[in-house]
Amino acid sequence: MKSILIFLIVSVGLAAMFVGRDLNMARSKALTAPTVVTSFQTQQQNTIIDGATHPELIPDRTAYSVLFRLIANRRTPEERSRIRAYIRQIGFTDVDVDALIALANEFHERVSPLDAEAKQIKSGNRGIATPELRTQLLQLQRQKEAIVDHLVVSLPDRLSPDGVNQLRQHVTGRVKRRLKYQLN
Amino acid sequence: MLLKLKLTRILEAPMAKTISTCKLTISHRTRSRMFLRFLGLITLLAVLSMPAFSQTDYSDSWLDDSNPDSLYVVGAGVTDNDYSADAIAVETTLTSPNGRTVTGEADDYGSARVEVALPWDWDDLGDYYVHTIHQPLCWGNWDGSMIYEVRSGGHYYWHWNPDYFRCIERRETSLLSKAGASRASYDFTSQNFCCCTYHIIPNCHVRCGPPEVSRGQVSACAAHIVRVEPWFEVYGRTVCVSSGVLFRDADAGAPPCTEEQY
Numbered sequence: 001m002k003s004i005l006i007f008l009i010v011s012v013g014l015a016a017m018f019v020g021r022d023l024n025m026a027r028s029k030a031l032t033a034p035t036v037v038t039s040f041q042t043q044q045q046n047t048i049i050d051g052a053t054h055p056e057l058i059p060d061r062t063a064y065s066v067l068f069r070l071i072a073n074r075r076t077p078e079e080r081s082r083i084r085a086y087i088r089q090i091g092f093t094d095v096d097v098d099a100l101i102a103l104a105n106e107f108h109e110r111v112s113p114l115d116a117e118a119k120q121i122k123s124g125n126r127g128i129a130t131p132e133l134r135t136q137l138l139q140l141q142r143q144k145e146a147i148v149d150h151l152v153v154s155l156p157d158r159l160s161p162d163g164v165n166q167l168r169q170h171v172t173g174r175v176k177r178r179l180k181y182q183l184n
Numbered sequence: 185m186l187l188k189l190k191l192t193r194i195l196e197a198p199m200a201k202t203i204s205t206c207k208l209t210i211s212h213r214t215r216s217r218m219f220l221r222f223l224g225l226i227t228l229l230a231v232l233s234m235p236a237f238s239q240t241d242y243s244d245s246w247l248d249d250s251n252p253d254s255l256y257v258v259g260a261g262v263t264d265n266d267y268s269a270d271a272i273a274v275e276t277t278l279t280s281p282n283g284r285t286v287t288g289e290a291d292d293y294g295s296a297r298v299e300v301a302l303p304w305d306w307d308d309l310g311d312y313y314v315h316t317i318h319q320p321l322c323w324g325n326w327d328g329s330m331i332y333e334v335r336s337g338g339h340y341y342w343h344w345n346p347d348y349f350r351c352i353e354r355r356e357t358s359l360l361s362k363a364g365a366s367r368a369s370y371d372f373t374s375q376n377f378c379c380c381t382y383h384i385i386p387n388c389h390v391r392c393g394p395p396e397v398s399r400g401q402v403s404a405c406a407a408h409i410v411r412v413e414p415w416f417e418v419y420g421r422t423v424c425v426s427s428g429v430l431f432r433d434a435d436a437g438a439p440p441c442t443e444e445q446y
Contacts, residue, residue: 066242081250089423115294118267137267180241
C-alpha cells in the first residue's frame, strides 16, 4: 500500500515537471543562457552528419527541403530581390529564377498547414507525446516528405534542362556541404 | 546504458532525501522493490517522452546585387525540423573583416529562418564570417528528467534546470566567405558613336576582368582606364558582380592589375 502511495506521488511529481512553464518566457532566454550538457545529449551528438565531410550521406530530400525553406515565403520586395540575387548566382536565367521561386512557394503553401497542425499538436499537449500523438506527427512528417519528393521529381517539368543541372550541382556542391543533419 | 547510469546518479543526488526518509519506515526488501519499480517508471516515462528527433541546420552567404548602387553581403541561417521536434530558435551573426557585425534571431515550429546583411564597403574587404546558433526549444528533457549535468571548472554538477526549454545542446553552423574586388587596367583600342573600347593590359591575372570592355562616353576616350569589379567567393566559387563595376580614367598610364582583398 505504501509503495503504491509513493508510486503515485512520484508519478504526479514527474508529470508536473512536464507542465506549467511558459514557452515564450524561455525563448528570449534560450540563446543567451550558458550551455548545459547531459550525457544523453552527448550521445545524440554522435548521430550528426556534417555535410562538409560527408555530403554523400545527406539525403536529397533533406537538402531540397532546407533550400525551399530558404527561398520561400518572401514577403517584402527587399526580401524577394535578395533571394533573386542568391538564385541568380547559381547561374540561373530569369525564367528559371521565377520557376524556382514558384516551386519553393508551392512547397511553403503545401507544407505550412502541416507545420501549423504539428505546432498545434505539440503546443496543445505541452510536449507530452503519447503514442497517438506521435503517430499523428509521424503522419504529418510523411506528408511533408511526400510533398518534397513530388516537387523534386517535378523539377525537369518546371525548370530548363540547364536550370535542372545547375540546381543539382548547387544542391550537391553547396547546400549539402553546408548542412548538419541529425538523424533520428 | 547511459540512461541507466544517469538515473543512478539522479537517485544519488536530488532524490537522496526521499530515499533516506523511506529507510526509517520500510524494510530493506521493500525498499529494493520500490527502487526497481521507480526505475521502471522513470524508464517508461523517459521512453514515452523522448521525441524521435531530426534536425537540419544550414548557413549560407551571398552578395545581394539587386541594386548596383547598394550592394549587401548577406548571411542566412535555416533550421528545418521534423514534426517530432518542438520549437527551434535560430540566431545568425555576420561579421566583416573590420569588425562590423549584425545579428538576427527567429524562432518557430517546423522551421526557422533568419537573414542579416551588411552594406558593401570597399574599405572592408576580406573574410566575412557567418555564424549561426541553432537552439532547440523543448517541452522537457530528452530523457524525461529535469536534471542537468553542468560542467564547470573541471567538475560536474547536477542540478534542476531552471530553463528547461534548452533541453538539447545547441548546434552551430558557420561559413567563411570572401569579398574582394578585381582592379584591372585597360588600354584604349577604338571608338564608335557611343562608346570607347578597351583591351586588358598584358599579364593581368585577376578574378574578374574580361579581355574587352566598352565604356559609354560622349567626350574623348581616355588612353587608359581602370575597371574595378566586386566579387564574392563562397565555398571556392567566385561570383563576379558585374552590376557593381566602376570605371576610372588612368591619366598617369595603366597601373598593374591587382586583387583587393585583405
